[in-house]
Amino acid sequence: MSSAAAAASIPRRRARGSLRRRRLLLAVANHAVLIGLAVAFLAPFLFIALTALMSNHQALSPNLWPQPFRWHNFVDVFTKAPFWRWTLNTLEYSILGTLGVVLSSVPVAYALARLRWRGRQAMFMVVLVALMLPPQVTVVPLYVMWAKFQPFGFQFIGTLWPVILPNWFGDAFSIFLLRQFFMTIPEEYLDAARVDGCGELRILGTVVVRLAKPAIVAVALFSFLYTFNDFFLPLLYTGETPHQWVLSIGLSEFRSLHQVQWNLTMAATLLVMAPVVVIFFLAQKAFVEGVTLTGVKG
Amino acid sequence: MVVALGDRRRARRRAAWRRRRLVLLLMSPWLVGFSVFFGYPLVMSAYLSFNHYDLLSPPRWVGLANYRYLFTVDPQVWTAVKNTLWLIAVMVPLQVVFAFGIALLLARARSGAGLLRTIFYLPALAPPVAATLGFVFILNPATGPVNTILGHLGIQGPLWFQDPAWSKPSLTLLGLWGVGNTMVIFLAAVLDVPRHLYESAELDGAGPLQRLRWVTLPTTSPVILFAVILGVIQGLQYFTQAYVAAGVASGQASQAADVTSGNLGFPLDSTLVYPVLLYQHGFSDFQMGYASAMAILLLGVSFGVTLLILLNSRKWVHYGGVAR
Numbered sequence: 341m342s343s344a345a346a347a348a349s350i351p352r353r354r355a356r357g358s359l360r361r362r363r364l365l366l367a368v369a370n371h372a373v374l375i376g377l378a379v380a381f382l383a384p385f386l387f388i389a390l391t392a393l394m395s396n397h398q399a400l401s402p403n404l405w406p407q408p409f410r411w412h413n414f415v416d417v418f419t420k421a422p423f424w425r426w427t428l429n430t431l432e433y434s435i436l437g438t439l440g441v442v443l444s445s446v447p448v449a450y451a452l453a454r455l456r457w458r459g460r461q462a463m464f465m466v467v468l469v470a471l472m473l474p475p476q477v478t479v480v481p482l483y484v485m486w487a488k489f490q491p492f493g494f495q496f497i498g499t500l501w502p503v504i505l506p507n508w509f510g511d512a513f514s515i516f517l518l519r520q521f522f523m524t525i526p527e528e529y530l531d532a533a534r535v536d537g538c539g540e541l542r543i544l545g546t547v548v549v550r551l552a553k554p555a556i557v558a559v560a561l562f563s564f565l566y567t568f569n570d571f572f573l574p575l576l577y578t579g580e581t582p583h584q585w586v587l588s589i590g591l592s593e594f595r596s597l598h599q600v601q602w603n604l605t606m607a608a609t610l611l612v613m614a615p616v617v618v619i620f621f622l623a624q625k626a627f628v629e630g631v632t633l634t635g636v637k638g
Numbered sequence: 639m640v641v642a643l644g645d646r647r648r649a650r651r652r653a654a655w656r657r658r659r660l661v662l663l664l665m666s667p668w669l670v671g672f673s674v675f676f677g678y679p680l681v682m683s684a685y686l687s688f689n690h691y692d693l694l695s696p697p698r699w700v701g702l703a704n705y706r707y708l709f710t711v712d713p714q715v716w717t718a719v720k721n722t723l724w725l726i727a728v729m730v731p732l733q734v735v736f737a738f739g740i741a742l743l744l745a746r747a748r749s750g751a752g753l754l755r756t757i758f759y760l761p762a763l764a765p766p767v768a769a770t771l772g773f774v775f776i777l778n779p780a781t782g783p784v785n786t787i788l789g790h791l792g793i794q795g796p797l798w799f800q801d802p803a804w805s806k807p808s809l810t811l812l813g814l815w816g817v818g819n820t821m822v823i824f825l826a827a828v829l830d831v832p833r834h835l836y837e838s839a840e841l842d843g844a845g846p847l848q849r850l851r852w853v854t855l856p857t858t859s860p861v862i863l864f865a866v867i868l869g870v871i872q873g874l875q876y877f878t879q880a881y882v883a884a885g886v887a888s889g890q891a892s893q894a895a896d897v898t899s900g901n902l903g904f905p906l907d908s909t910l911v912y913p914v915l916l917y918q919h920g921f922s923d924f925q926m927g928y929a930s931a932m933a934i935l936l937l938g939v940s941f942g943v944t945l946l947i948l949l950n951s952r953k954w955v956h957y958g959g960v961a962r
Contacts, residue, residue: 374740402781444668445667472940472944477680477683479679480683481686482679483920571767571878571882572878592886596889606771613763
């Protein structure tokens with residue numbers, strides 16, 4: 341036994357030097373590939389940024405470096421197009437939508453996660469099905485519904501309300517995420533509060549919300565991101581009313597307002613990408629936590 | 639004794655009633671939301687698919703006429719179906735493999751992993767319209783940076799979004815740029831693989847490729863399944879990038895500057911995916927009955943494909959363990 345072990349260990353010890361060298365080479369190769377990929381991933385941002393600083397003539401030429409740097413392009417974006425109007429519309433949609441999602445999804449997720457009632461599992465299945473439903477299936481009847489629903493003559497088509505309001509009635513993805521998270525809260529915390537005489541609603545509002553803050557923040561971030569980037573639904577309802585356009589629609593139509601000016605279009609593109617990137621850097625941890633919450637716990 | 643029992647029963651019933659009321663209160667947003675924004679439209683969609691409806695006059699019952707037109711007459715439907723299937727068969731697997739590959743590399747890297755992870759995740763945050771516009775510009779055959787650089791290297795770059803053969807690959811490149819979300823999920827899963835599994839595999843003489851095949855992949859297979867299903871569902875609903883790319887690229891080609899729906903699927907219907915065709919029929923031509931039929935078909939296909947993947951997954955997904 342021992343002699344066999346000794347015999348087996350000797351070749352290993354002799355090979356350790358070359359093994360370490362091979363490991364080092366692999367690590368270097370690993371890093372090289374990663375850095376190459378990272379450059380490829382950053383390149384589009386770079387190209388967009390460089391073009392955003394060129395004059396129109398340069399943007400259409402094969403030149404890769406702006407000469408001179410036209411910082412004024414960013415101002416032009418605001419003066420030559422109703423960019424500010426689009427920004428306000430987008431903020432209205434995103435802020436109201438995100439608020440609605442958080443306020444409506446938390447109670448639902450809590451009921452699904454921590455309260456016992458008949459039909460709870462079935463209702464959760466319903467949430468999952470809603471998650472996988474292609475929006476195209478509900479889009480046509482919903483449009484018809486909003487077109488026919490005219491209380492006091494108020495026209496919903498042409499405004500952003502048909503896009504904002506559904507968020508106040510629960511969002512399947514957020515409910516799913518929050519429910520998964522709520523299920524990990526130890527019952528002891530809730531029992532302690534119950535013993536102290538807290539009503540269920542109070543427990544939800546104070547104890548649960550505080551414990552679930554990372555999940556709630558993640559949900560808010562995802563909702564904000566989703567509504568900020570949304571194109572299809574706003575296109576459907578405000579496509580014909582330019583003064584209600586959000587940034588994504590405005591950006592796609594930008595060139596039609598200003599005759600092929602690619603430099604300004606790239607500047608506008610950069611401006612639209614910027615807020616999201618900034619928010620990400622400010623809330624990095626919450627973002628990554630949220631994404632892993634969906635993938636690994638789901 | 640009897641009085642106490644009755645009291646207790648009454649108290650319990652009251653508590654149960656109170657709990658039910660609480661559940662109803664908490665669930666109310668979703669109950670309303672689901673019925674109004676999912677249940678009702680779903681039923682209406684099915685109903686409208688058997689009607690001819692243009693929003694102005696009331697729906698006119700036409701039975702299976704819409705479906706017959708959909709399957710036999712409409713010249714663009716099969717192109718649209720093929721294009722969407724192309725995305726699902728090519729773009730989604732490439733995205734999953736690419737994301738997993740990057741995750742593996744990142745998992746192995748020690749230093750700078752945080753910064754690299756941020757760099758790979760960032761493009762996934764970019765608004766789809768912005769990203770599409772950026773890519774259409776960058777891949778401009780004549781003046782875009784990519785073809786310019788390729789030219790310097792002596793390679794004649796393809797026509798990218800202007801070429802029917804290259805438009806879907808161009809969309810795929812755009813899709814690969816945005817795998818950050820999936821990559822982060824894979825990274826977490828790969829990092830979660832228990833160390834001792836690797837060690838015992840190594841003791842058994844497994845090389846790196848074998849460790850990948852027999853330890854990493856099986857252990858992370860549930861997450862891979864999740865990513866595949868998500869990718870397929872998103873592929874079936876793929877709209878924004880195709881719509882915007884077609885509009886912008888066609889404007890580029892003709893030096894005109896409008897993104898009207900007359901250019902959907904540019905060039906030559908190669909980017910005409912199913913949701914874009916549905917949008918055109920429903921909201922451009924206002925053939926809402928027909929669009930509903932298209933939507934019901936999409937629902938059936940989504941269901942069927944998801945079921946197929948789930949059934950097939952039993953063969954290769956291992957929950958909570960390693961392949962034996």
